[in-house]
Amino acid sequence: MCSPKDWNAQKGFYFEKLTAAHEISTVSQDIVDEFAFFEDWLDRYEHLIDLGRELPILDDAFRTNEYRIRGCQAQVWLHPSRINGLVYFTADSDAMITKGLIALLIRVLDGRTGDEIMNADLSFLDAIGMKEHLSPTRKNGLDAMIKQIKLYALALSSQANQS
Amino acid sequence: MRESSHREFEGTVLEDRVEQIRSSFPILSRAVHEHPLVYLDNAASSQKPDVVIDRISRYYREQHSNVHRGVHALSQEATDAYEEARDTVCEFIGADDRSEIIFTKGTTDAINLVAFSYAGRMLEEGDEIVLTQMEHHSNIVPWQLACEISGAIIKVVPVEEDGSLNYEEYEKSLSERTRLVAVTHVSNSLGTVNPVKRMISDAHGLDIPVLIDGAQAVSHMPVNVCELDADFYCFSGHKMYGPTGIGVLYGKQELLNRMPPYQGGGDMIESVSFEGSSFNSLPHKFEAGTPNIAGAIGLAAAMDFIRETGFDFITDHETRLLHHAHEKLQAFDRLRIIGTAPEKISVVSFLLGDSHPYDVATLLDRLGIAVRSGHHCTQPVMARYGIPGTVRASFALYNTIDEIDVLAEGLERAEGILF
Structure with missing residues (x-):
């Protein structure tokens, strides 16, 4: 087991591995392995929050009500775009834990086809012990965000099928 | 000096009494996330005694x-x-x-x-x-x-x-x-x-x-x-x-x-x-x-x-808890207490720097500390302070001074992670 500081020293290795293997299942498994490094729950959260901090900054133009997913407690802003038939997301949240979870979702779902996103298995969130944050009763916007991501994917894939 | 030892004596008597009361609330002996439960969400709902x-x-x-x-x-x-x-x-x-x-x-x-x-x-x-x-x-x-x-x-x-x-x-x-x-x-x-x-x-x-x-x-x-x-x-x-x-x-x-x-x-x-x-x-x-x-x-x-417990004991003890909580929380440079009216009981609402109450409450939860985060169903007063919500620790007659120290330690850890 290691601390978040040890993790930072090793993560270069992991990101290399990430770019080499791009399947959703592989990326998810990488995340599960990565979190297994941390025995202490607060270290896990610290790592998650660090991942959120590395998320590219969301353009202020998208930090508007139009892109806002209302959670009762935390807010999420999500901006999807489509390039060459693949869906990309930028997002942000005012809560660091939610933002860390967004970073994980983006890592798994970014740059994929609408079909891939719609069928994506997100059980890795359960495997790393973060499933509780997906519950709508937590009202942190994450559950609504995943629904929104899948809706975008559905809309984009049906557009693609029509054209 | 005499006054201080008298206060110490009173403190010990109170602590013993609280321990006795705690033993009649079965839920208080359970663990949460492998930590002893520190239940500080009493303004939302209090726990129930055996009786x-x-x-x-x-x-x-x-x-x-x-x-x-x-x-x-x-x-x-x-x-x-x-x-x-x-x-x-x-x-x-x-x-x-x-x-x-x-x-x-x-x-x-x-x-x-x-x-x-x-x-x-x-x-x-x-x-x-x-x-x-x-x-x-x-x-x-x-x-x-x-x-x-x-x-x-x-x-x-x-x-x-x-x-x-x-x-x-x-x-x-x-x-x-x-x-x-x-x-x-x-x-x-x-x-x-x-x-x-x-x-x-x-x-x-x-x-x-x-x-x-x-x-x-x-x-x-x-x-x-x-x-x-x-x-x-x-x-x-x-x-x-x-x-x-x-x-x-x-x-x-x-x-x-x-x-x-x-x-x-x-x-x-x-x-x-x-x-x-x-x-x-x-x-x-x-x-x-x-x-x-x-x-x-x-x-x-x-x-x-x-x-049977008596309001003399309840108000004495809970006042002590509130003062201790204020003292402990005020030691954090970046902590801001929301609500410091002279006439105040049982509730401490606060923000830790610009961190989100959700994050603080989630991290504390992992240490077995139950606090509430959010607007507490009082959005107009949150709007008055220009904040979306607070972290709220609220006390009951079974809480202890030690539990407030655990809260403060938990906040130190949360602060280390969030800042």
């Missing part, structure tokens, strides 16, 4: 039947226990007459009862209801609905920076069109204790009745509705060591008699025909259908528990 749990269990095991109906022995026993519970409540809050005690589902239900009853017959277009900025949503929304029905309007008394009510504005808000003042005794998000006795007296000067939301008061301080001269006083069982789904509306007989029933059904009628029905007398007029019998009996057991 309450056992009383509810005994009722269902030995006494259950419907009330006010059967001639058989069990129905009589259940009715006796239910009506004795009403007597216990009547005595606990110092009401004059047992018919002034209406059992409801809770504070929300009690306020809705008054609001809808008023909207039906006692409010007209242009009439005014006076509320404060620190009210819980359950003392705002029922009045908004009543105003929609009747055309009455709401006037809001502002809150000062420290969380006290702006009394001058309160006085100004009262007018000949004011039909009711509805105010919380203790703010659930700031801890402010409002000067309700004076507020009632000033409103009565203009013949305006006053409803007090006592949800956050009754477990922390002795409340006597006659001394306060409150016209309505509402509270919940589950915030005072009793069961969920039971609460009380106290109302002065004269007002309750004038008010039309809120819900129709069994038990609240005298006679029914398709030409019309006549209603039962107080308190049954407002208790339609089979009531929460076990809830009422459990609530009475909780009141007995509080009375």
Whole structure:
């Protein structure tokens, strides 16, 4: 087991591995392995929050009500775009834990086809012990965000099928 | 020196007493996320002592039947226990007459009862209801609905920076069109204790009745509705060591008699025909259908528990907890306490730098510390401070000084992660 500081020293290795293997299942498994490094729950959260901090900054133009997913407690802003038939997301949240979870979702779902996103298995969130944050009763916007991501994917894939 | 050793001695006695009390709350010995539970979400709901749990269990095991109906022995026993519970409540809050005690589902239900009853017959277009900025949503929304029905309007008394009510504005808000003042005794998000006795007296000067939301008061301080001269006083069982789904509306007989029933059904009628029905007398007029019998009996057991523990001990101990919490939290440079009114009890609301309350509460939870995060159903007062919410630690008679130290240690860890 290691601390978040040890993790930072090793993560270069992991990101290399990430770019080499791009399947959703592989990326998810990488995340599960990565979190297994941390025995202490607060270290896990610290790592998650660090991942959120590395998320590219969301353009202020998208930090508007139009892109806002209302959670009762935390807010999420999500901006999807489509390039060459693949869906990309930028997002942000005012809560660091939610933002860390967004970073994980983006890592798994970014740059994929609408079909891939719609069928994506997100059980890795359960495997790393973060499933509780997906519950709508937590009202942190994450559950609504995943629904929104899948809706975008559905809309984009049906557009693609029509054209 | 002598004074200090005397205080130490008192402290030890208090600690022993708290340990003894804690042992009668079975849930407090459980672990959460492999840490001993530190339960600091008492303003949301308090835990239950054995005497309450056992009383509810005994009722269902030995006494259950419907009330006010059967001639058989069990129905009589259940009715006796239910009506004795009403007597216990009547005595606990110092009401004059047992018919002034209406059992409801809770504070929300009690306020809705008054609001809808008023909207039906006692409010007209242009009439005014006076509320404060620190009210819980359950003392705002029922009045908004009543105003929609009747055309009455709401006037809001502002809150000062420290969380006290702006009394001058309160006085100004009262007018000949004011039909009711509805105010919380203790703010659930700031801890402010409002000067309700004076507020009632000033409103009565203009013949305006006053409803007090006592949800956050009754477990922390002795409340006597006659001394306060409150016209309505509402509270919940589950915030005072009793069961969920039971609460009380106290109302002065004269007002309750004038008010039309809120819900129709069994038990609240005298006679029914398709030409019309006549209603039962107080308190049954407002208790339609089979009531929460076990809830009422459990609530009475909780009141007995509080009375036996004694408010002298409760207020002493909880004041000590609050002071210790303020002292510990003020040691954090980036921590800001929201609500520092001179008259304050049992609640510390705070923000840690610019971190989100959700993050702080999630990290504390992993250490077994239960606090609340969010707006605490008081969005208007959060808006007054320009914040989306706070982290709230709220205390009960079973909390300890050590638990507050654990909270402070937890906050140190959270601070290390978040900043």
